[in-house]
Amino acid sequence: MKLTVAKILVFAAACLPAAALAYKFYRFYHGDFNALTANPGDYITDQTGTWTLAFITIALSVTPLRRLTGWNQAIKFRRMLGLFAFFYVTLHLLTWIVFVHDFEVRFMIEDVYKRPFITVGMAAFLILLSLALTSNRFAIRKMGRKWQRLHRLVYVAGILGVIHFWWLVKADITLPRRWAVAVGLLLGFRLWWRFRSKRPVLAGT
Amino acid sequence: MLIKKASDIRSSEITPKSVYLRRREFIQASAAALVGAGMAACADNVAAQGGGLAKLPNVKKSPLSTTEAPSLYEHITSYNNFYEFAPGAGDGPKQNSKGFKSRPWKVKIDGEVAKPGEYEIDDLIKQNALEERIYRFRCVEAWSFVIPWVGIPFADIINKVQPTSKAQFVEFTTAVDTGKFPMQRTDLLEWPYVEGLRLDEAKHPLTLLAVGLYGEVLPAQNGAPLRMVIPWKYGFKGAKSLARIRFVEKQPLNTWQKMARNEYGFYANVNPMVDHPRWTQARERRLPSFVANRATQMFNGYADQVQSLYAGMDLRKNF
Numbered sequence: 001m002k003l004t005v006a007k008i009l010v011f012a013a014a015c016l017p018a019a020a021l022a023y024k025f026y027r028f029y030h031g032d033f034n035a036l037t038a039n040p041g042d043y044i045t046d047q048t049g050t051w052t053l054a055f056i057t058i059a060l061s062v063t064p065l066r067r068l069t070g071w072n073q074a075i076k077f078r079r080m081l082g083l084f085a086f087f088y089v090t091l092h093l094l095t096w097i098v099f100v101h102d103f104e105v106r107f108m109i110e111d112v113y114k115r116p117f118i119t120v121g122m123a124a125f126l127i128l129l130s131l132a133l134t135s136n137r138f139a140i141r142k143m144g145r146k147w148q149r150l151h152r153l154v155y156v157a158g159i160l161g162v163i164h165f166w167w168l169v170k171a172d173i174t175l176p177r178r179w180a181v182a183v184g185l186l187l188g189f190r191l192w193w194r195f196r197s198k199r200p201v202l203a204g205t
Numbered sequence: 206m207l208i209k210k211a212s213d214i215r216s217s218e219i220t221p222k223s224v225y226l227r228r229r230e231f232i233q234a235s236a237a238a239l240v241g242a243g244m245a246a247c248a249d250n251v252a253a254q255g256g257g258l259a260k261l262p263n264v265k266k267s268p269l270s271t272t273e274a275p276s277l278y279e280h281i282t283s284y285n286n287f288y289e290f291a292p293g294a295g296d297g298p299k300q301n302s303k304g305f306k307s308r309p310w311k312v313k314i315d316g317e318v319a320k321p322g323e324y325e326i327d328d329l330i331k332q333n334a335l336e337e338r339i340y341r342f343r344c345v346e347a348w349s350f351v352i353p354w355v356g357i358p359f360a361d362i363i364n365k366v367q368p369t370s371k372a373q374f375v376e377f378t379t380a381v382d383t384g385k386f387p388m389q390r391t392d393l394l395e396w397p398y399v400e401g402l403r404l405d406e407a408k409h410p411l412t413l414l415a416v417g418l419y420g421e422v423l424p425a426q427n428g429a430p431l432r433m434v435i436p437w438k439y440g441f442k443g444a445k446s447l448a449r450i451r452f453v454e455k456q457p458l459n460t461w462q463k464m465a466r467n468e469y470g471f472y473a474n475v476n477p478m479v480d481h482p483r484w485t486q487a488r489e490r491r492l493p494s495f496v497a498n499r500a501t502q503m504f505n506g507y508a509d510q511v512q513s514l515y516a517g518m519d520l521r522k523n524f
Binding site for chain 1: 277279280283284288292293294295296346348393394464465480482483484485487488490492493494495496497498
């Protein structure tokens with residue numbers, strides 16, 4: 001019961017960034033032009049991209065959190081957090097389709113093909129899509145060991161997401177560097193943990 | 206007795222198939238309506254636009270102005286790329302320039318000229334005829350505005366200082382003052398910001414030394430107290446808050462070219478055929494539009510006036 005309540009709270013919190021955008025859109029619609037800045041399309045693309053990275057990072061924190069605190073219930077939130085990353089990346093992709101390319105398929109193909117930061121972004125999206133599609137219990141049961149191997153691709157998605165951000169900025173790398181540190185620490189923790197747990201125990205010394 | 210409804214959805218709420226099939230146009234029309242709604246809401250202010258800054262006297266209208274509707278003052282002054290104040294467009298430059306004082310301000314005009322000099326900004330304004338020039342403004346980041354600048358035709362300045370036969374280029378340098386420009390304490394860009402034009406580009410009747418916006422003096426975030434405006438080039442060519450204008454023999458190395466030679470050239474003419482490596486230049490967002498659905502015009506729509514400057518040049522190489 002307590003877990004259900006906690007899940008509802010986490011769900012509501014994860015909806016807040018989208019709700020904030022919707023509210024700003026509402027204000028914009030009613031004449032407050034500053035609600036979404038003078039470049040609203042760019043602002044929404046930026047925000048949804050940032051929240052995608054945020055939810056990938058939060059989902060990647062679950063395992064380190066369990067290992068460090070022993071709070072194993074954290075695992076119960078992981079799927080939801082991952083699906084929120086997928087939710088925000090889908091919005092992010094939609095802004096690219098609608099605001100950047102105005103539904104022109106040939107421009108989109110050209111963009112993916114010609115521009116490395118779009119190529120890696122699209123690869124990250126496809127990873128998150130395949131993880132979202134296999135996030136149900138049926139797929140988990142059906143895929144067995146392969147499921148875990150597939151879902152390790154989230155590490156790749158995190159790295160590609162950071163590269164995508166890094167390659168798109170013009171001069172100021174402050175923000176992409178922050179995400180690189182966050183994702184780097186979370187992946188580094190896993191390596192360290194693996195190394196540590198494989199080390200033979202030196203008994204009696 | 207319970208009366209069952211046939212359906213939760215009234216037939217009037219079902220999207221007609223014809224509309225559904227034209228959903229792209231529908232979304233575009235909605236976006237247009239959206240912007241229209243916002244414009245209407247702001248209509249009260251349109252007549253009296255400005256930021257309450259000092260009015261510039263004796264401003265003549267110019268036949269070189271576009272008839273397109275100018276963007277709102279609020280937008281032009283809250284979405285600026287001005288790295289001396291903050292990285293990236295957005296309201297950072299507006300926020301970080303709040304205490305900026307654009308007077309007193311001296312600008313030096315020297316180099317290969319017969320009559321070099323240093324001018325106090327308000328003297329420069331008094332000694333020259335001011336014109337209002339409503340120009341399209343196209344940023345290299347694929348967004349655009351229509352901006353009612355007030356300025357001095359740069360050719361008037363050139364006539365006064367009389368370049369020597371050695372002068373082939375003009376170099377524009379932004380002031381360095383870490384007290385005024387906080388980002389100059391960081392290594393975000395190489396300071397000072399430098400830009401340049403070929404002398405014939407600088408002499409072109411469209412080239413403007415802007416000192417005002419919407420009939421008032423320039424606000425800090427738009428390059429106070431004086432900046433260059435070259436409407437057929439990407440916005441970054443218009444160096445802001447100028448401390449020095451120098452006539453030189455050799456082509457200056459502009460800041461963005463120094464930062465990323467493969468992405469930014471010396472010419473930076475608006476050109477829908479030559480993409481930025483990371484995005485297309487074929488289309489633009491006329492802010493505050495959400496969608497980049499406006500076709501970018503060659504030389505930003507000033508091709509008739511300026512294309513002869515580049516006759517015989519490979520604009521792909523000289524981007």
